[in-house]
Amino acid sequence: MLRSIVTIVLQQIRQTNNSDIIDHGGPWMERINSGVIQSLLECDISLTSRPKMPWPDQVMMIEPEFFDVEYVINPYMESMIGCVDKHQAWLEWSGVKAQFEEWGLYVHPLKGMNGLPDLVFCANQSFPLWDKEAGASFLMGAMRSPMRRSEVPYLHQVLAHKGYPVHSIFPVNQQNEESQETISQQTVYTVNKTVETDSDALFFEGMGDVQWHPERSLIWAGHGFRTSMPALQALAAFTRVPVISLRLQDERLYHLDTCFCMLDEQTVMIYPRAFDEVGLELIHHFFDEVLEIDERETLESFACNATAVSGKRILLPSDCPKTARLLESKGYTVAELPTYEFLKSGGSIYCMKMLFWSQDACL
Numbered sequence: 001m002l003r004s005i006v007t008i009v010l011q012q013i014r015q016t017n018n019s020d021i022i023d024h025g026g027p028w029m030e031r032i033n034s035g036v037i038q039s040l041l042e043c044d045i046s047l048t049s050r051p052k053m054p055w056p057d058q059v060m061m062i063e064p065e066f067f068d069v070e071y072v073i074n075p076y077m078e079s080m081i082g083c084v085d086k087h088q089a090w091l092e093w094s095g096v097k098a099q100f101e102e103w104g105l106y107v108h109p110l111k112g113m114n115g116l117p118d119l120v121f122c123a124n125q126s127f128p129l130w131d132k133e134a135g136a137s138f139l140m141g142a143m144r145s146p147m148r149r150s151e152v153p154y155l156h157q158v159l160a161h162k163g164y165p166v167h168s169i170f171p172v173n174q175q176n177e178e179s180q181e182t183i184s185q186q187t188v189y190t191v192n193k194t195v196e197t198d199s200d201a202l203f204f205e206g207m208g209d210v211q212w213h214p215e216r217s218l219i220w221a222g223h224g225f226r227t228s229m230p231a232l233q234a235l236a237a238f239t240r241v242p243v244i245s246l247r248l249q250d251e252r253l254y255h256l257d258t259c260f261c262m263l264d265e266q267t268v269m270i271y272p273r274a275f276d277e278v279g280l281e282l283i284h285h286f287f288d289e290v291l292e293i294d295e296r297e298t299l300e301s302f303a304c305n306a307t308a309v310s311g312k313r314i315l316l317p318s319d320c321p322k323t324a325r326l327l328e329s330k331g332y333t334v335a336e337l338p339t340y341e342f343l344k345s346g347g348s349i350y351c352m353k354m355l356f357w358s359q360d361a362c363l
């Protein structure tokens with residue numbers, strides 16, 4: 001079944017207007033049907049064999065005017081409905097934006113939209129692409145929760161308006177077992193409560209689950225609670241870049257960016273219990289340095305939802321003193337920023353922004 005879904009997606013990709021497709025060509029052509037690496041046994045690549053990529057040079061953030069907790073789709077949102085202090089949220093959001101600017105990154109601020117309270121987490125609706133020949137573009141996602149699905153067309157429009165080629169290979173309004181009836185009941189958390197086993201659905205929550213290895217053409221992806229395995233197969237086929245998949249196994253760490261944060265080519269921070277043995281093996285294989293993060297700082301303060309920018313600089317959520325000292329001891333400059341209002345919704349710095357490439361970003 002999985003094979004037939006990937007085949008359908010591939011057909012859709014092939015039928016798309018050619019000018020819409022990034023042709024990476026080259027040695028990954030043969031990976032079209034097997035681009036997802038799920039264990040070290042099937043891993044035939046090394047980091048240094050992967051082409052170099054530049055650091056992203058642009059940041060997008062969505063203003064928190066309409067941010068709130070209005071439904072429950074992760075454990076952090078339980079009992080938080082209506083509890084967001086809007087004024088505080090603006091202050092915290094502005095602090096994150098100011099830090100990016102202080103470190104020389106241009107921030108594109110976008111308006112939010114009434115009725116889309118999670119839109120502020122603008123890492124989730126798309127995945128930025130960069131290619132030496134084709135330049136920068138975006139691949140649109142498909143949200144698992146029906147409550148968040150309208151965010152994708154909104155972002156699609158914004159990105160296209162900015163002049164970026166935008167690729168859509170996932171059906172935006174797909175139905176899953178959740179009916180409209182459930183949507184109106186405010187709580188759709190059951191969608192995510194168990195680890196996905198054999199789902200055929202194409203769910204893809206952008207950079208929440210899928211991330212570029214710093215400075216290398218290699219993709220890391222989490223799956224199980226939000227993004228689905230068939231979507232990762234389609235991603236690998238579309239980009240022709242190897243995708244290393246990590247199965248997530250703790251419902252509190254439902255996106256890859258809650259438990260895995262790459263700091264540079266050689267270094268990653270992880271919360272090890274979020275992964276199975278096979279995943280940990282893959283992580284240790286590719287990174288010289290794997291920094292294990294404290295349980296409380298991971299679960300309560302979202303230490304792994306930090307964001308690294310070039311020059312060994314890290315934006316870290318507040319209240320992670322052990323992580324901050326560890327990073328400083330490794331030579332990183334750390335900016336600690338409060339995001340308490342956003343934690344009520346299960347997000348922090350990493351998901352409050354999209355890092356992407358300008359058309360003239362270069363190596």
Ligand code: ARG
Pocket residue numbers: 073074077118121123124148207208209255257258345346347348350351
């Ligand atoms: N309330 C949002 C959700 O559950 C929070 C998303 C946070 N994003 C992230 N990448 N962790 O979808």
